[in-house]
Amino acid sequence: MPTDNQLNASLKKTIRIFINILPIIVGMLMTTSLVVTLFSEQISAGLFGHGDIPDATLGAAIGSIAAGHPLASYLLGGELLSGGVGLIAVTAILVTWVTVGIVTLPVEALMLGARFAVYRNIVGFGIAIIIALLTVYTIKLLGLA
Amino acid sequence: MPLLQKRSGLGGWLFLVIVLLGYGLSSLLSPESTTEAFTFFRRTMRQVFPVLGMVFLLLFITNLLLTPSAVKRYLGKEAGFKGWTASVVAGIFSMGPIYAWYTALAELQQKGMRTAFVATFLYSRAVKIPLLPLMIYYFGATYTIVLCSYLMAFSVINGILIERLMTNKT
Numbered sequence: 001m002p003t004d005n006q007l008n009a010s011l012k013k014t015i016r017i018f019i020n021i022l023p024i025i026v027g028m029l030m031t032t033s034l035v036v037t038l039f040s041e042q043i044s045a046g047l048f049g050h051g052d053i054p055d056a057t058l059g060a061a062i063g064s065i066a067a068g069h070p071l072a073s074y075l076l077g078g079e080l081l082s083g084g085v086g087l088i089a090v091t092a093i094l095v096t097w098v099t100v101g102i103v104t105l106p107v108e109a110l111m112l113g114a115r116f117a118v119y120r121n122i123v124g125f126g127i128a129i130i131i132a133l134l135t136v137y138t139i140k141l142l143g144l145a
Numbered sequence: 146m147p148l149l150q151k152r153s154g155l156g157g158w159l160f161l162v163i164v165l166l167g168y169g170l171s172s173l174l175s176p177e178s179t180t181e182a183f184t185f186f187r188r189t190m191r192q193v194f195p196v197l198g199m200v201f202l203l204l205f206i207t208n209l210l211l212t213p214s215a216v217k218r219y220l221g222k223e224a225g226f227k228g229w230t231a232s233v234v235a236g237i238f239s240m241g242p243i244y245a246w247y248t249a250l251a252e253l254q255q256k257g258m259r260t261a262f263v264a265t266f267l268y269s270r271a272v273k274i275p276l277l278p279l280m281i282y283y284f285g286a287t288y289t290i291v292l293c294s295y296l297m298a299f300s301v302i303n304g305i306l307i308e309r310l311m312t313n314k315t
Contacts, residue, residue, distance in 0.1 A: 002209055010209040018201055021248050023161035025197070026190070028244050030164045033186035034171060037178050070273050078283035087284075091292065098271040104244050110156060111247035112254065112263065119310045120264050120303075127268070127303055131295045138291050 024107055031103050036066050036076075048085045052136075056129045059089035063096030064125060065103065073097035087139075092132035100124045197245065204249055220258040229301055232262035236269030236300065243270065260311050265304030271296045 002010075048055050063073065077090040100121050101108065108117040172179040220228050239246055250263050272293045273280075280289045 006209060010205055013208050014201060014205040017204060017248050020157055021245055023157040024244055027157070027161040027164040029189050030168065030182075030186050033189060034168065034179070034182040037182035037185055038171075038175070070271075070276055074276065074279050074283055081283070087288075090284075094292075095271055095296070098243070098273075099268050101243060107160075107244045108247055111244075111251045116260065116263070116307070116311060119307055120267065123264075123303055123306050123310070124268060127299050131292070131299055134295055135288070135292045138295075139288060142287065142291075 028104060028107070032066065035103065048080075048089045052086075052088050052133060053129070055086050055089040056092045056132045059092030059132065060096045060100070060125055060128045063093040063128070064100040064121070066093075066097060070094075070098050086136075088132050088136045091135050092128055095128040095131050096125060099128060208252075220253065220262045224259065224262070228259060228262055229265065229304070232265040232304070233269045233297055233300055236266040237272045237274060237297075239266070239270055243267070246270075259308070261304035261308035263304075264307035265300045268300035268303040269297060271300075 047058060050058075066073075066076075073094050077094050080093070081087065081090050102121070105117055105121060108120070168179060168183070171182070219231050224231070246267075250258070250266065254260070254263055277289060277293075280292075284292075
């Protein structure tokens with residue numbers, strides 16, 4: 001059972017951490033909102049449909065830039081899918097939206113180290129393309145697409 | 146953790162000021178888009194705000210209960226299979242914006258968390274339990290199951306690759 005002193009110390013420490021991360025959270029949400037709003041038209045302007053790997057790569061690139069609340073990626077993915085964009089590209093967007101973050105890279109580097117952040121984002125980008133291809137091929141193999 | 150405070154202290158506020166300046170510039174070039182972006186931000190902020198309470202609580206619990214020896218046991222070098230499972234599950238259940246977790250992960254890393262588990266945690270975050278109904282609604286149940294399975298498997302592969310890359314360079 002933690003003592004009162006331990007509880008107070010932990011609470012103070014947590015408040016300090018939180019005050020430090022709050023401007024980063026607000027700033028990140030504002031940046032993401034601006035990026036998503038400014039580039040929404042370009043995203044759905046016929047950039048896709050040039051083959052599985054180019055589509056996956058482009059989708060992964062868009063998801064990497066537009067990192068933000070995953071809810072928005074589902075909505076965007078759903079809209080793109082109904083607008084005729086392929087499932088591979090949409091999957092790549094969904095995956096990189098959460099796993100790769102160009103906008104969050106400086107913050108990640110600041111907190112976890114620059115080398116770790118760069119490696120993690122590069123590897124994450126490559127894996128997202130593989131996952132997008134594998135997911136759609138698996139569904140096709142199962143006869144469900 | 147004085148190091149972390151030094152790392153994130155004033156830098157965060159400076160970052161926010163830069164973003165606000167960016168908005169100011171954008172409002173001069175494209176006032177309509179900027180207003181739209183700000184509306185989008187307010188809506189997202191409302192969704193994210195309750196989640197921040199959860200992050201605060203988890204940070205508090207982490208600070209209170211997670212000792213370096215416990216971290217080393219479950220997520221340290223000798224954690225083995227238990228550590229992989231713990232990092233995948235923790236990533237899946239972690240909520241809120243990714244940058245809110247960097248602080249907690251940096252803390253855990255300083256207490257002995259393995260680099261591979263940090264990378265695995267961050268990748269498995271792509272599986273969002275509360276958002277699964279929405280994913281099923283848009284893309285179907287089969288798609289959701291297949292994608293989530295691959296995400297969990299590849300989060301471990303991602304962790305292994307990152308750790309190898311980090312080790313090779315040191």
